[in-house]
Amino acid sequence: MNSDISVPAGSAGPADPSDGRGMAARGLLRSRLSCQAFDPRATLSRAAIEGLIGAAVQAPSAFNLQNWRFVVAHSPNSRSRLKPAAYGQEKITDAAAVVIVVGIEPVSDAFSALMNRDEEDGRLPASERERLDRQIGRSYSDPCAGKAEAIRSASLAAMTLLLAAEADGIAACPMSGFDPAEVARAFALAAGETPVLLVALGRNADPAQVQKQRRPVSAVSSFA
Numbered sequence: 001m002n003s004d005i006s007v008p009a010g011s012a013g014p015a016d017p018s019d020g021r022g023m024a025a026r027g028l029l030r031s032r033l034s035c036q037a038f039d040p041r042a043t044l045s046r047a048a049i050e051g052l053i054g055a056a057v058q059a060p061s062a063f064n065l066q067n068w069r070f071v072v073a074h075s076p077n078s079r080s081r082l083k084p085a086a087y088g089q090e091k092i093t094d095a096a097a098v099v100i101v102v103g104i105e106p107v108s109d110a111f112s113a114l115m116n117r118d119e120e121d122g123r124l125p126a127s128e129r130e131r132l133d134r135q136i137g138r139s140y141s142d143p144c145a146g147k148a149e150a151i152r153s154a155s156l157a158a159m160t161l162l163l164a165a166e167a168d169g170i171a172a173c174p175m176s177g178f179d180p181a182e183v184a185r186a187f188a189l190a191a192g193e194t195p196v197l198l199v200a201l202g203r204n205a206d207p208a209q210v211q212k213q214r215r216p217v218s219a220v221s222s223f224a
Helices: 020-031 046-056 076-086 090-094 108-120 126-139 143-167 180-186
Strands: 068-073 097-104 171-175 193-202
Touching: 020 143, 046 068, 046 097, 046 143, 068 076, 068 143, 076 090, 076 097, 076 180, 090 171, 090 193, 097 143, 108 126, 143 171, 143 193, 180 193
Parallel strands: none
Antiparallel strands: 068 097, 097 193, 171 193
8 A cells, every 4th residue: 555645544545556557557658659750561450449449438528428539540541631631741641540539529419318328227317417417508608618628538538549559569649730620621520529639550660769858747746
């Protein structure tokens, strides 16, 4: 048990970061890097990509709306179609696949089926469902709030996907250098859908690449 954390007597203690699971998670964070050059000869199976997306959907989201979608530019043709919208970056076509992580504005009725299922399964009491419907409607009545939530949710999913790729030994690079309107047009995204990040996947062409230095905790944190 972590001796730095105290809990009231009789309470369940927190996970110990020194156990196997904690060490593994920290290892992924320390080894993960943004691949700068992909081996264009490498391929990645659909099953491998679906495994990464299966991990990505475990990310948290407000009200558990899961307001994200993943459009995979897998074929050479689709990656070539994406490349101009990403300002011609070679990583798009050199990568084995590029996942377009899409955030969806959380209009409450668009996610009613998800809550219907939870209600039918008994995981969401009817009274709680009514409260959530009202709260979601109030929270995102402003379109700017809905757009911001779409970006937050998709960003959390993208980070989870990056860590899953690292765990599976797949090189990855998050890319924000693209024209959102062009990506939306090229891949027929619906109204209320925003391409938030591109995640290129494949094999690192530079095995000597190392993670760049991070700023020290003392420089980025304060306690109130």
